[in-house]
Amino acid sequence: MDLSLTPSQLEIQKMARDFAQKRVAPMAREMDERGEMPVSLAREMGDLGLLGGSLPKTYGGGQWDAVSLALCYEELGRADSSVRGFMTVHTSLVSQCILTWGTEEQKRQYLPKLARGGWIGCYCLTEPNAGSDAASMESTAIEDGDGFVLSGEKIWITNGGFADLAVVFASRDRSARHKGICAFLVETDTPGFQREKMPGKELGHRASDHAHIRFENCRVPRSALLGEAGGGFKVAMSALDYGRLGVAAGAVGVAQACLDACIEFARTRRQFGQRIGDFEMIQSVIADMAADVDAARLLVYRAAWMKDRGQKVTRETSIAKLFATEAAARAASEAVLLHGGRGYSNEYPVERYYRDIKGLQIYEGTSHIQRIVIARDLIGRES
Ligand SMILES: Cc1cc2nc3c(=O)[nH]c(=O)nc-3n(C[C@H](O)[C@H](O)[C@H](O)COP(=O)(O)OP(=O)(O)OC[C@H]3O[C@@H](n4cnc5c(N)ncnc54)[C@H](O)[C@@H]3O)c2cc1C
Known part of the structure; x- marks a missing residue:
């Protein structure tokens, strides 16, 4: 077994680390306070090749493997979860989804723009009454002549x-549950596509853009269908296989950032006449955190490596997301405590990691849902 990274993976990791540490980390606190990520940062990511890296060269991509993409998410997650979240949605939920399910025409029309960051993508699945139970969605797609009318x-x-393109899921027959769902590529300037900021002040991911979107008689042509009519649930779930790996890798980055911060603080903060890092109780916290980071990283690499070999990785991806996000949540909680009063203020970044990590445990399937995916795959369904 060879766990080393290839020269090309190391190069991509270095490029992502340089960008994350030099461009993202220094502005993370300010973005969190202001509640937004500058659009120029997205363009910069496009110019660097981060947004299209995983796409084939024909569509303006870099032909990266899944391990390389995971390395990028880890580096961005180490700097800021809002920026990593932006990229995971844009790249793994939208671009990868079009690459897997799109017609040649759809790929040529959208992927080069998404790869450059000239267009931004979003993924519209969750509804007020359909979260974990996505198949119960109430949005409808009524066939009308040569197109569909979306409402919901x-x-x-x-x-x-701020997205230019949305992957939207709506049902053409709600009684058919998941078999009635269709996926569509909707340009956001289509009449009837309405959006506003989500209400309320959010716990974490404060620099992310989270929208409430309404479809009011939003007419799209039949050519906007992504995959087959009635095959949208499969499209949604396959996109989540990509996205969840991105979230898991981002969580490894958060856990690593907590560990980095704790090591630095344990070396410099003195109490009772010595470094706090010389107290065994603090050493125990740091050692457990390091073990969690290593285990989470290996689970992410395993799932990515299997994906690169063309194997089915739904269970391994859920295991990676479950373990990595829970490990990072433990790390962030311990990191705040280890920093004492300083950890409670945004003077130190651990406070942001602690708030952000809850989001990673929730989106793209909560930890409860990952456990269901894993257990069902192991036990199987009764025939
Ligand atoms: C920061 C953030 C960004 C997001 N971005 C997107 C996005 O880009 N696109 C998008 O479509 N959605 C997005 N979401 C929505 C997210 O995917 C949902 O919040 C998530 O799937 C959970 O759905 P819900 O909030 O409706 O919770 P619910 O499904 O109502 O769940 C409530 C609780 O019940 C538990 N639960 C539900 N069913 C079961 C069960 N069968 N067994 C055990 N427990 C269960 C859940 O785990 C949870 O603890 C985002 C959410 C957040 C917080």
Whole structure:
């Protein structure tokens, strides 16, 4: 077994680390306070090749493997979860989804723009009455002549306020549950596509753009269908296989950032006449955190490596997301405590990690839902 990274993976990791540490980390606190990520940062990511890296060269991509993409998410997650979240939605939920399910015409029309960051994507699945139970969605797609009319609403849509293209899920037959769902590529300037900021002040991911989107008689042509009519649930779930790996890798980055901060603080903060890092209780916290980071990272690499070998990775991806997000939540909680009063203020970044990590445990399937996916895959369904 060879766990080392290839020269090309190391190069991509270095490029992502340089960008994350030099461009993102220094502005993370300010973005969190202001409640937004500058659009120019998205363009910069496009110019660097981060947004299209995983796409084939034919569509303006870099032909990266899944391990390389995971390395990028880890580096961005280490700097800021809002920026990593922006990229995961844009790249893994939208671009990868079009690459997997789109017609040649759809790929040529959208992927080069998405790869450059000239267009931004969002993924519209969650509704007020359909979250974990996505198949119970109430949004409808009524066939009308040579197209469909979309009606309904979506909430919590990351990048939804400024996206140019939305992957939208709606049902053409609600009685058929998941078999009635269709996926569509909707340009956000289509009449009837309405968006506003989500209400309320959010716990974390404060620099992310989260929108409430309404479809009011939003007419799209038949060519906007992504995949087959009635095959939208499969499209949604396959996109989540990509997205969840991105969230898991981002969580490894958060856990690593907590560990980095704790090591630095344990070396410099003195109490009772010595470094707090010389107290065994503090050493125990740091050692457990380091073990969690290593285990989470290995689970992410395993799922990405299997994906690169063309294997089915739904269970391994859910295991990686479950473990990595829970490990990072433990790390963030311990990191705040280890920093004492300083950890309670945004003078130190651990406070932001602690708030942000709850989002990673919730979106793209909560930890409860990951456990269901894992257990069902192991036990199987009764025939
Ligand atoms: C920061 C953020 C960004 C997001 N971005 C997007 C986005 O870009 N696009 C998008 O479509 N959505 C997005 N979401 C929505 C997210 O995917 C949902 O919030 C998530 O799937 C959970 O759905 P819900 O909030 O409706 O909770 P619910 O489904 O109502 O769940 C409530 C609780 O019940 C538990 N639960 C539900 N069913 C079961 C079960 N069968 N067994 C055990 N427990 C269960 C859940 O785990 C949870 O603890 C985002 C959410 C957040 C917080």
